[in-house]
Amino acid sequence: xxTVLDYGAGNVRSVINAIERAxxxxxxxxxxxxxxxxxxxxxxxxxxxxxxMHILNEKGYVAPLKAYLRSxxxxxxxxxxxQALFESSSEAxxxxxxxxxxxxxxxxxxxSCAVPHIGWNGIRVQxxxxxxxxxxxxxxxxxxxxYHVVPHDRGCVLTETDYGSSFTSAxxxxxxxxxxxxxxxxxxxxxxxxxxxxxxxxxxxxPERCPxxxxxxxxxxxxxxxxxxxxxxLVVTKGDQYDVRDGGAVRNLGDPVEMARRYYEEGAxxxxxxxxxxxxxxxxxDMPMLDVxxxxxxxxxxxxxxxxxxxxxxxxxxxxxxxLDVAAQYFRSGADKISIGxxxxxxxxxxxxxxxxxGLSSIEQxxxxxxxxxxxxSIDPRRMYVDSPxxxxxxxxxxxxxxxxxxxxxxxxxxxxxxREGRPVDAVTLARVCQELGAGELLLNCIDRDGTCGGFxxxxxxxxxxxxxxxxxxxSGAGSAEHFAELFVxxxxxxxxxxxxxxxxxxPLAAVKKHLAGRVEIRTCG
Numbered sequence: 001x002x003t004v005l006d007y008g009a010g011n012v013r014s015v016i017n018a019i020e021r022a023x024x025x026x027x028x029x030x031x032x033x034x035x036x037x038x039x040x041x042x043x044x045x046x047x048x049x050x051x052x053m054h055i056l057n058e059k060g061y062v063a064p065l066k067a068y069l070r071s072x073x074x075x076x077x078x079x080x081x082x083q084a085l086f087e088s089s090s091e092a093x094x095x096x097x098x099x100x101x102x103x104x105x106x107x108x109x110x111x112s113c114a115v116p117h118i119g120w121n122g123i124r125v126q127x128x129x130x131x132x133x134x135x136x137x138x139x140x141x142x143x144x145x146x147y148h149v150v151p152h153d154r155g156c157v158l159t160e161t162d163y164g165s166s167f168t169s170a171x172x173x174x175x176x177x178x179x180x181x182x183x184x185x186x187x188x189x190x191x192x193x194x195x196x197x198x199x200x201x202x203x204x205x206x207p208e209r210c211p212x213x214x215x216x217x218x219x220x221x222x223x224x225x226x227x228x229x230x231x232x233x234l235v236v237t238k239g240d241q242y243d244v245r246d247g248g249a250v251r252n253l254g255d256p257v258e259m260a261r262r263y264y265e266e267g268a269x270x271x272x273x274x275x276x277x278x279x280x281x282x283x284x285x286d287m288p289m290l291d292v293x294x295x296x297x298x299x300x301x302x303x304x305x306x307x308x309x310x311x312x313x314x315x316x317x318x319x320x321x322x323x324l325d326v327a328a329q330y331f332r333s334g335a336d337k338i339s340i341g342x343x344x345x346x347x348x349x350x351x352x353x354x355x356x357x358x359g360l361s362s363i364e365q366x367x368x369x370x371x372x373x374x375x376x377x378s379i380d381p382r383r384m385y386v387d388s389p390x391x392x393x394x395x396x397x398x399x400x401x402x403x404x405x406x407x408x409x410x411x412x413x414x415x416x417x418x419x420r421e422g423r424p425v426d427a428v429t430l431a432r433v434c435q436e437l438g439a440g441e442l443l444l445n446c447i448d449r450d451g452t453c454g455g456f457x458x459x460x461x462x463x464x465x466x467x468x469x470x471x472x473x474x475x476s477g478a479g480s481a482e483h484f485a486e487l488f489v490x491x492x493x494x495x496x497x498x499x500x501x502x503x504x505x506x507x508p509l510a511a512v513k514k515h516l517a518g519r520v521e522i523r524t525c526g
Contacts, residue, residue, distance in 0.1 A: 002198060003038035005029045005065075005081075007055045010046025010370055013334045014297050014304075015078065018184040021301075022194045035064040039073065040198070044184070045080025046331075047370045049105060049147070050092030052080055062098065069100045069176055076197045077178030082171065083149055085178055091147050101171065102152040108145070110164030113216070114471040114494060116146040116373040116440045120269060120523040121181075122214030123159040128204030129172055131158075131179075131196045137207025139189035140217055140523045141181035142303060143169075144336070144373045146440075148180065162214045185303050185336060187264075187525070217523040218488050219495035220512055221270040221473065222263035222502055226256045226292065234288055237276075238451075238500040253503045257295045263502070264300040266509045267525035271300060272339070272443075272497060274378075275308030276418065287326075290333040297334030306330045307339025307378050307443075311362060323362030324369065331370065338366065339443060341378040342416035345423050348433045352425065357437065367438030375441070376473075377434040380419050381412035381427040381460065382447040394426035397463050412446075412460055419447050431464045442468065443497065446476040451500060453479025461491045473497050481507055481515035488520040 002024050006012040016026050019042070029035055043065075045052055056062050069075060069085070077085060086097050089105035097105070108115050120140035125132065148167035151157060158177065161169035170179040177197070183190030224236045235252040236259050253259075260271045273296075275289050289306060296304060310327055314320050327338045340362055347361045357364065367375045385403030389396045394411040402408055412427035431442050444464060446457040456477045465472050471494040474487050478498045487496055501507040516522045 001025050001027055001039060003027045003029060003034060003041050005035065005041060005043045005061070007052065007059065007061065010044070010374070011297075011331050011334055011336050012044055012046075013294070013332060014184040014301070014336070015042065015044045017298050017334075018191055018194050018301060019198065021191060022198050024198045029061070032060045032064045035061060035068055038068065040075075040200075041068060041073070042076045042078070042197075043081035043084070043178075044078040045082075045084055046374070047080060048091060048368065049080065049083060049089040049097070050095045051369055052084060053092070053095050053097065056084075066098055066100065069098065072174045072176065074197065074200060075176045075178070078184075079145060079180060079182060082178035082180050083147060085171070085176075086149055086151070089147060100176070101156060101173065103150050105147050105149050107147055108163065108167065113164040114469055116144060116470065117163050117216070118144045118373060118441060118471050119219050119494060120186075120217040121161050121163060122211050123161055123169055123181075124212070124214060125159050125206050125210045126157045127172075128206050129158050129177070130201040130204055131170075131172075131177060131193055132205055132207050133196045133201045133203065134192050135189060135207045137209040138211055140186075141183065141190060142185040143181045144303070145180060146372060163216060182303075184301060187301050191301060215521045216494075217269070217521050218493075218516070219269040219473075220267075220484070220509060220516075220522070221272055221495055221497040222260075222268040222509060223272045223274060223475070223497045223499040224256050224259055225274045225276050225499060226289065227276045228288075234292065236503065238503055256292050259503070260296045260304075261299050263509060264302055267513055267523070268302060268509055269495070269523055270303045270305065271296070272305040272307065274339070275306065287329065290329060293330065293334040303336040304334055305337040305339055305376060306335040307341060307376070310338050310340050310366075311343040322365070324365045327362075327366045327370070327374075331374070337374050337376050337441070339376040339378045340439075341380065344377045344379075344434055344439075345414045345416050345425055345430060347437070348425055348430050349423060351433055352429070361437060363434060363437040363439055367440070372438045372440035372470075375439045376443055377431070377439045377441070378443045378445065379427050379430055379464075380415045380445045380447055382415060382419070382422070383410045384413045385410045394424070395428040395463070395467075397459060399459055401459070412463075415447065427460065428463050428467050432467050435468045435470050439470065441471045441473065443473045443475055449477030452477055453501065453506075455479065455483045456487045456491075456496070458487065458490050461487070461493050465492045471495065479507070481512045484512050485516055485519050488516070
């Protein structure tokens with residue numbers, strides 16, 4: 001029996017699913033006594049350090065946690081569950097951690113690399129450990145964080161990882177182990193970590209193929225646009241310039257849960273679900289996408305992002321649901337990140353008009369509770385050509401693809417309502433303001449390129465990358481494996497997302513990875 005400390009923030013469902021996949025049953029902590037009675041304790045922490053410690057203190061979990069750690073019973077901390085072991089964090093000045101280990105938590109000093117550190121990176125083993133049993137040493141694990149631990153005594157350091165600079169990515173002292181990466185989102189290698197912990201493997205080893213330097217992989221993301229078809233069934237669909245109908249009927253490309261599982265098995269680094277249907281005003285508990293996430297997370301052990309309908313709304317019964325309420329349900333159903341689209345445009349428009357933030361926007365609220373790494377901003381822009389760089393107040397760029405009248409300048413108009421309505425906000429400004437509000441990642445969907453198979457809009461991607469310091473996912477336009485290589489060679493995008501070419505089998509996901517191998521750093525599978 002494994003006891004899991006779920007203090008109410010983030011996706012714990014995937015941790016439970018991973019433990020059960022490894023053949024062990026799970027007990028959830030419901031009161032402080034459950035911690036004291038635990039034989040093996042897993043502490044998956046998600047969100048912000050200050051919010052986590054506030055909840056732990058409020059629930060009366062701090063004292064029994066400290067006692068459990070002192071008893072040297074088997075413990076596995078994950079992500080924030082690692083950071084909680086230390087004395088304090090610069091993310092929350094004045095807030096005390098558990099203080100089991102001397103040291104602090106500090107913001108990543110990643111040089112020119114984007115922060116948060118999001119994606120698949122390796123580990124450099126610093127001392128033998130039982131968690132490594134059965135690993136080759138060159139596996140990549142999924143990281144998503146902006147802060148890292150700095151132990152005073154390096155004797156506890158189990159692994160290090162490189163990202164701009166080197167940081168401690170795992171510690172072990174006696175039976176107390178904690179890791180910065182997410183094993184429940186790290187595929188087969190991560191499941192092996194759980195198996196080793198559950199089995200209590202004590203024969204410490206050092207894997208054979210440990211890298212001298214670890215490198216972050218460029219991510220390949222499979223996107224599934226989900227909506228109800230004309231018979232009311234949830235299906236994966238895909239449109240051209242956002243039109244998902246063919247001959248009057250919604251294109252049905254398959255079942256979302258089964259397709260997500262297939263892409264996971266083919267080596268997708270992440271799965272993104274976009275809810276593009278009209279069931280957004282039903283009672284929150286009845287949201288069909290909740291069931292999709294729950295079923296998917298039982299078999300898919302890579303990150304899941306959900307977008308569509310992450311906003312405040314009043315359902316048909318008159319109940320008000322905040323964007324934070326909606327996000328919380330998605331996280332608890334298996335999502336790791338949420339994507340905000342049209343609502344982000346309206347938020348930024350209001351800020352540009354008033355010159356101030358309220359602290360109450362969906363972006364700010366969700367980032368404050370769950371951390372910036374949990375908030376993705378989905379931007380749906382289209383090109384607007386102009387005759388000169390000062391023709392409009394928006395951010396204008398020079399282009400190598402002239403307009404219909406030979407214009408050499410353009411700006412990217414943000415849209416809402418599935419690309420049907422343009423707004424007077426440009427993509428670069430939207431990206432910059434959303435980063436300031438706390439967003440941790442950007443998804444760029446270029447309407448002009450959607451469904452064209454003509455390649456990604458590299459000018460859009462480079463313009464946005466130059467204005468922000470958070471990771472960027474490129475979307476829209478991929479038609480060949482060469483387009484992915486071109487994207488990663490010619491831009492700083494951290495990830496590429498595609499849908500139609502994968503769904504229709506025109507360019508298999510595995511073929512993209514095979515083409516990229518040796519050209520850019522990727523995660524290999526199988």
